[in-house]
Amino acid sequence: MKILIIEDEQELAKSMKQYLRQESYVVEVAYTAREALEKVLMHEYDCILLDITLPDGNGLSILEKLKTENKLDGVIIVSARNSLDDKIKGLNLGADDYLAKPFHLSEMGARISAVIRRKRFEGNNAITLHELTIDLIGKVISVNKQLVELTRKEYDLLLFLVSNKNRVVSKNAIAEHISGDVAEVFDNFDFIYAHMKNLKKKLTESGCADYIKTVYGIGYKFEG
Amino acid sequence: MKLLRRTFRNYILYSTLLLLVCVPLFYFFIRQLFIEEMEEDLFHHKLNFLNTAKYIATDKELKAYQLLNEEFLLSEPEQWPIQDSLFSYEAYDSVENEIVPFRALRCGITIQDKNYQLIIRESIVGDLDLVERIVIIQIGLLTLLLTGFILINQNLSKKIWSPFYAILEKLKQYQIDKDTQIKLPPSDTTEFEDLRITVEQLVSKNRNAYLSQKEFTENASHELQTPLAIFRSKLELLMQTHNITREQADLISDLSNANDRIARLNKNLLLLSKIENNQFPSKQPVLLKEAVEKTLYLYKEKAEAKKIKTTVTDESETKVNVNPTLLDILLSNLISNGLKHSPEESELKIHIEKNTLHILNQGEPLKNPEKLFQRFNRESRTETGSGLGLAIVKEICDVEGFKIDYNFNGQHGFKVTFQP
Numbered sequence: 001m002k003i004l005i006i007e008d009e010q011e012l013a014k015s016m017k018q019y020l021r022q023e024s025y026v027v028e029v030a031y032t033a034r035e036a037l038e039k040v041l042m043h044e045y046d047c048i049l050l051d052i053t054l055p056d057g058n059g060l061s062i063l064e065k066l067k068t069e070n071k072l073d074g075v076i077i078v079s080a081r082n083s084l085d086d087k088i089k090g091l092n093l094g095a096d097d098y099l100a101k102p103f104h105l106s107e108m109g110a111r112i113s114a115v116i117r118r119k120r121f122e123g124n125n126a127i128t129l130h131e132l133t134i135d136l137i138g139k140v141i142s143v144n145k146q147l148v149e150l151t152r153k154e155y156d157l158l159l160f161l162v163s164n165k166n167r168v169v170s171k172n173a174i175a176e177h178i179s180g181d182v183a184e185v186f187d188n189f190d191f192i193y194a195h196m197k198n199l200k201k202k203l204t205e206s207g208c209a210d211y212i213k214t215v216y217g218i219g220y221k222f223e224g
Numbered sequence: 225m226k227l228l229r230r231t232f233r234n235y236i237l238y239s240t241l242l243l244l245v246c247v248p249l250f251y252f253f254i255r256q257l258f259i260e261e262m263e264e265d266l267f268h269h270k271l272n273f274l275n276t277a278k279y280i281a282t283d284k285e286l287k288a289y290q291l292l293n294e295e296f297l298l299s300e301p302e303q304w305p306i307q308d309s310l311f312s313y314e315a316y317d318s319v320e321n322e323i324v325p326f327r328a329l330r331c332g333i334t335i336q337d338k339n340y341q342l343i344i345r346e347s348i349v350g351d352l353d354l355v356e357r358i359v360i361i362q363i364g365l366l367t368l369l370l371t372g373f374i375l376i377n378q379n380l381s382k383k384i385w386s387p388f389y390a391i392l393e394k395l396k397q398y399q400i401d402k403d404t405q406i407k408l409p410p411s412d413t414t415e416f417e418d419l420r421i422t423v424e425q426l427v428s429k430n431r432n433a434y435l436s437q438k439e440f441t442e443n444a445s446h447e448l449q450t451p452l453a454i455f456r457s458k459l460e461l462l463m464q465t466h467n468i469t470r471e472q473a474d475l476i477s478d479l480s481n482a483n484d485r486i487a488r489l490n491k492n493l494l495l496l497s498k499i500e501n502n503q504f505p506s507k508q509p510v511l512l513k514e515a516v517e518k519t520l521y522l523y524k525e526k527a528e529a530k531k532i533k534t535t536v537t538d539e540s541e542t543k544v545n546v547n548p549t550l551l552d553i554l555l556s557n558l559i560s561n562g563l564k565h566s567p568e569e570s571e572l573k574i575h576i577e578k579n580t581l582h583i584l585n586q587g588e589p590l591k592n593p594e595k596l597f598q599r600f601n602r603e604s605r606t607e608t609g610s611g612l613g614l615a616i617v618k619e620i621c622d623v624e625g626f627k628i629d630y631n632f633n634g635q636h637g638f639k640v641t642f643q644p
Contacts, residue, residue, distance in 0.1 A: 009453075009454065019464070101453040102450075102483075168463040170459075170480055181556070182523060191525060215463070217474050
């Protein structure tokens, strides 16, 4: 699977590339709009991460170019502006998703995997890992073909971990992913521990192996 | 009061005053002139009489003369000599067939060595009629003149001022965040043309200032968000490395939490400057109760974690005309503030009355309630918030024209008064 990162901040691009490489993606990086245009016109990518504030041209113009070339599929806009204008403009032009800086790499991982799944299987898909199956349409999971009742938060949590499988996901990233802006009201991460405890209990009780590992002090990791 | 009306009011006041003062003055002045003229006539008549009297020889002739000339009244003098004197009186007039005013001259004359008192009289009714008619015509003329003057002025003013009103209308409709430039109609009048050019320049300068401010916000955001993103990403990569000791894990976790706080602080600072810059201008009516319940739902888990009971009461079905994003932030910040500072197993009460929202929660009284809405004012340093939540609430109230009050009456009470 090929991913293109269009990002002028070399250090950030490096981090993104390094994180994604762990998930057997082929990652290419373009630091300028010119470089990016050359790459997108020559190659096909499953997902393009596009920073719309590039030094040599607005990233939105790349988006427009992609649209005329009919290569819009799988574009995730990355922006530090966090301004509504850009988000609306970008999504109106046909981008798939929008990621505001500063983002967690695990959040990026989840978004990329969602975009790719949507694109590859045209939305009609499920993730199967050994005895565990996640039905992305029905938003339900089953273990050994037996449905397991999960709350919405537990489902989100599981999908988030699975989308970043074999990588450590911090509790900060989890808090922001499942609670959004509300996360800041929580003085601690107790609410995550509670959800996680319930999720793990439901999975093991239904006969699923304990894939979710606790990483001391930092977060969790889905090992599958 | 409108400019035109103000001008007209002055014109009309002046005209009415002129009419009220001048017409009586004119009347008395003309009347006086007539009477003076008549008095001269009376003396003239006396001379005529004296000239004619020479030819009267007998009493019979005198009698005949008197009968022919009714205005001459001869009688026995009550005293002698008689001084010439003028006087007015009213008497029956056979021509007019009514009692009419007369002006008369009393004098003494001698006919054939005999002394007489002579009264020469003249009816002034005809002259007064004339004066009245003249005055009526004058009033008519003045009124016509004034009406015409006002009408012409009104039309002219409207025409002359029309570019001004056109400019005003365009300015009213202009929205700095939506319209790129302002197009004003040109005018032949130098002053309005000057005004138009000045206004256009002012607007374009303001627009540029607005854009550069907006750009600065975006730039500041970009400059800070990117290093924050790099820092966060490196931390996450560090988490992926193997053989992390417990000590290192704790350090990474602390770094991660601090990074979250910086990110949140930066986000709130940006939000604050965006609200200040009026970057949330569009408004729509929102049912307050629905918005409150929606926000409460987001904080349901937090409330449950602290076993805080939340209640919403609404008696008014209040609808608020507001930017929906700003209302969400306002409610979010107030509710999260309430939940954060409530003790466990307490109650957070939200009460909606006509155009007001009350949020009540338990807790200890504040040490410095007057500093509550100030930026970075925190009662205790242990809190994890950005210190901007209530400052943002205040800023939203300012830009939306709401009023926010805080009081402590056994419990913390926030009251937001919306515009009626």
